[in-house]
């Protein structure tokens with residue numbers, strides 16, 4: 001168990017600072033709710049992933065799972081940092097290309113890629129499509145045959161590993177909706193079909209066991225299972241995988257109680273297991289790809305809210321309401337995810353109350369932080385919720401017609417607006433109405 005103050009940086013004034021910029025200054029300049037990223041922290045995280053592979057001299061690719069925070073600015077940062085990205089829809093692909101990702105550094109995932117999305121990926125000549133099921137395989141084959149084009153593909157398998165995490169974000173179990181099942185022989189049949197098609201260049205295999213995982217055992221189990229699969233497929237089909245993609249899912253710290261392994265430790269363990277098994281089975285060492293999303297951006301952002309009303313229910317609880325909520329962070333409502341909240345101008349002040357921090361949405365489940373220790377608060381105080389950088393903005397909604405927040409990037413004491421706050425007019429931009 002660590003201190004929740006470890007979740008934030010503070011400056012000489014004792015205020016929370018993000019990328020060296022005072023949180024109060026940010027709220028004065030951009031308003032609230034505001035999602036503020038420390039981009040130096042993102043760059044350091046990217047480097048620490050890259051460095052593990054470089055130190056061990058392992059061919060690799062770090063692929064940013066962009067569903068965690070898909071924005072032009074983030075794709076630009078990823079492109080500058082020389083990492084790849086994965087996309088799971090035509091929309092993410094469009095944004096990644098607009099953000100300057102080189103097509104060959106993009107991977108396309110998803111359990112129901114639509115025909116027009118596959119066509120888009122083929123036309124854009126992206127790096128690789130991770131084939132998830134037979135329907136998709138056949139659609140892709142028809143598109144490639146029609147265009148007389150080839151495409152690099154990977155085959156996604158469900159490795160039959162149940163990771164310890166919330167069931168909604170667990171993906172490696174046999175009954176997962178993602179990937180070909182191994183035990184029934186489905187995956188082997190898919191591989192044979194793929195190897196027999198001249199338009200497909202099968203570069204490797206992929207698995208992803210889930211998200212926000214703390215226990216390295218799940219990754220060890222998946223790495224062993226995948227190495228065994230490569231041995232079997234090498235013996236049966238003479239298949240030499242150039243790439244073994246073990247997905248993402250590395251857990252981060254959201255609260256003082258979370259104590260995840262540093263992501264580099266997960267990666268180091270994965271590499272060691274794969275190397276050991278590959279040597280044992282006399283296989284060629286594949287390049288190892290990992291797909292961190294949350295671990296790159298999750299703890300780099302803090303959401304800043306303004307406190308409004310409060311309510312005391314005698315003998316039951318105290319509520320403190322803020323100007324955002326489930327529209328900018330659905331994770332507590334969806335997964336019972338836990339967060340902390342601290343006052344931006346006095347994070348070290350003595351906590352004298354335990355309150356439930358709620359949003360402004362018309363839902364009783366719109367709770368951001370339950371049982372949150374806080375000093376006395378007043379309307380107008382700025383409340384900071386750390387570790388909101390992953391699956392916050394990308395899962396945001398306009399429920400109750402609340403505009404989505406603004407997003408800023410902060411580094412070396414400078415801030416820059418990267419997504420402007422939505423306006424009421426923005427929220428009506430697709431509406432045609434009935435009166436012409």
Ligand SMILES: Cc1ncc(COP(=O)(O)O)c(C=O)c1O
Nearest residue numbers: 065208211248249291292293294
């Ligand atoms: C295929 C795939 N790769 C990578 C990720 C990224 O997961 P995380 O953000 O937990 O690293 C996901 C999401 O769970 C995923 O489905």
Ligand SMILES: N[C@@H](CCCC[NH3+])C(=O)O
Nearest residue numbers: 067169211212331390391
């Ligand atoms: N959206 C989830 C993670 C899912 C990852 C995608 N498979 C979360 O917020 O934790």
